[in-house]
Amino acid sequence: MEVRQALRVLMYSHDTYGLGHIRRTLAIAKNVRSLPANIIIVTGSPMVGRFLIPKNVDFVRIPGMIKITNEEYLPLSMKLEAFQVLSIREAIILATTKSFTPDFFIVDKAPLGLKKEIVGTLEWLRKELPSCRTVLGLRDVMDSAEETVREWREKNVYEAMENLYDEVWIYGVRDYYDPIVEYDIPNSVAEKIYFTGYIPRYVPTADDMESARKEVGIDGSKPVVLVTTGGGGDGYPVLDTFLKAFEKGGDAANFVAVLATGPFLTLSKFTEIERRTARLGWKTIRFHRLMEALIGVSDVVVSMGGYNTVCEILSQRKPCLIVPRTIPRKEQLIRAQILAEQGFCDYIHPDELTPERLRSSVLSLLEHRDAKKKILESFPFTAFQVIKSRMQAYLEAHFE
Numbered sequence: 001m002e003v004r005q006a007l008r009v010l011m012y013s014h015d016t017y018g019l020g021h022i023r024r025t026l027a028i029a030k031n032v033r034s035l036p037a038n039i040i041i042v043t044g045s046p047m048v049g050r051f052l053i054p055k056n057v058d059f060v061r062i063p064g065m066i067k068i069t070n071e072e073y074l075p076l077s078m079k080l081e082a083f084q085v086l087s088i089r090e091a092i093i094l095a096t097t098k099s100f101t102p103d104f105f106i107v108d109k110a111p112l113g114l115k116k117e118i119v120g121t122l123e124w125l126r127k128e129l130p131s132c133r134t135v136l137g138l139r140d141v142m143d144s145a146e147e148t149v150r151e152w153r154e155k156n157v158y159e160a161m162e163n164l165y166d167e168v169w170i171y172g173v174r175d176y177y178d179p180i181v182e183y184d185i186p187n188s189v190a191e192k193i194y195f196t197g198y199i200p201r202y203v204p205t206a207d208d209m210e211s212a213r214k215e216v217g218i219d220g221s222k223p224v225v226l227v228t229t230g231g232g233g234d235g236y237p238v239l240d241t242f243l244k245a246f247e248k249g250g251d252a253a254n255f256v257a258v259l260a261t262g263p264f265l266t267l268s269k270f271t272e273i274e275r276r277t278a279r280l281g282w283k284t285i286r287f288h289r290l291m292e293a294l295i296g297v298s299d300v301v302v303s304m305g306g307y308n309t310v311c312e313i314l315s316q317r318k319p320c321l322i323v324p325r326t327i328p329r330k331e332q333l334i335r336a337q338i339l340a341e342q343g344f345c346d347y348i349h350p351d352e353l354t355p356e357r358l359r360s361s362v363l364s365l366l367e368h369r370d371a372k373k374k375i376l377e378s379f380p381f382t383a384f385q386v387i388k389s390r391m392q393a394y395l396e397a398h399f400e
Helices: 020-032 082-100 119-128 147-155 157-163 206-216 236-247 267-279 291-296 309-317 331-341 355-367 369-376 385-396
Strands: 005-013 037-043 057-063 066-069 072-074 103-110 132-138 165-172 193-195 222-226 256-260 281-286 302-305 320-322
Touching: 005 020, 005 082, 020 037, 020 057, 020 132, 020 267, 020 385, 057 103, 066 082, 066 119, 072 082, 082 119, 103 193, 103 236, 119 132, 119 157, 119 309, 132 320, 147 157, 147 320, 165 291, 165 385, 193 385, 206 291, 222 236, 236 256, 236 267, 236 302, 236 355, 281 291, 291 309, 302 309, 302 355, 309 320, 309 331, 320 355, 355 369
Parallel strands: 005 037, 005 103, 037 057, 103 132, 132 165, 165 193, 222 256, 222 302, 256 281, 302 320
Antiparallel strands: 066 072
16 A cells, blocks of 8 residues: 555635635635645635635635626636636646646535536546545535526536546535435435535634734724625625614614625725715724634624635624525525524525614624524534545545
8 A cells, every 4th residue: 555644635616706615615625634634726716815825735726717697707807718718727727636646636516617627637537546536515505406406407417426526525414405305416426425514614712803803993892793795796785784774873882893895895885885884983894814703703793695604603603694695596595594494593585685674683683692602502513524534534445
C-alpha cells in the first residue's frame, strides 16, 4: 500500500451568483483538513479571496460567470464570448485535476457543473484515476419536487449521478425532507446516498466578537438585531421592509440593528439603505469577512433562507426570522417551512411580507429569545462527523 501523509481533496464550486456555494465549500474544507488533508478549491467566485483561507487549503480561481436566467450565463468581467470563457474554465478544472490527482473530488450542488463543464473531468477520473472517490454534495432542498424532477430529467442528471459519482452526500435530515422520494431518485442512485445532517459553522471566540463589535461600532448596551441578505443581489425588499417597520415608531430606540446588505446590492440601493439606517441610529455594512462574529454578537437575526446563512445562524442557537426568496427557485421557502414545523425558526412568506408583520415578529423574537435558544439546542449538526467517517474509511482502505 502507498504511504500518504494527507488525503488530497479537490472541491468544485461553480459560483455564479451569491456567496452560498463557496461558503459551504469553505466550511467543509476548514473542517476536514484536520484528517489531515490537503485541499484545493476550484471556484468561479469573485469573492473567494476575501474570505479567510486556512492552512492546508488553497484555491484555483476560474473566470467568473454571471447567471442571467436558469439557462443563460455570461462572463462576469472578461470581454469574451460565453463559450470561450466556459472553455477556459473547463480546461483549468481538468488540468488542475490531472496535476493534483485527488483522492476525493467533491462537487457542490451542480452534478454536471456549469453548462456541463466538469463532465470531461469526471470522465477522465473514471478512466484514468478510478481510485478517486467522486462525490456529489447536495443541500437539503434543491427546488420544488416538480421543478427538480423536470430539470434532472431534461439534463440527464439521474444518469450522471449513477455513472459518474461514487457517492451522494445530502447535507440534511431525511426525516425532515426526503429528496429520494420528492425527487424520484432511482434505487441505483439511492444506494449511494448518505444523509449527513446539517453542516455546522464556525462559532466565534470572545475575541472575534469583540473585534466585530468594535469594527461595526456596537457598544453592547442594547439587544442587537442583525439583518442579512447573503450576497444581496435580491435582498433589497427585506432591507426596505425592515426599515419601514421601524421608521415610524419608537421601538427602534430599544435595540440596535445592523444591516449587512451583501456585496451585490447595487450602489444606489446601498446608499439609500445606509442613509435610512443612519437616521435610526443603526449600522450598515456591505460585507464582513467573519460573518459568524456578527451573528455571535446578535440576539435575533432576520435573513433570507439560504442554506449557509441558516446553518450559520443556528450553529450559534440564535432565534431567527426567515423571509425566503421564491424566485427563481422554491428552495428557501421549502426549507423555511420545514424548519418552522420543527420549531427552529419563524418565517414570513414574501407575498405576505409587510412592515407591520415583520415588526411584530422581530419584537416577539426579542421578547422570547431565551425560550427559542433552548429549542435550537437539538438542531442536528452532524455533517462533519459523517463526512470525516467517509474519508477515514477511504484512507484506511487505500493507504497505510
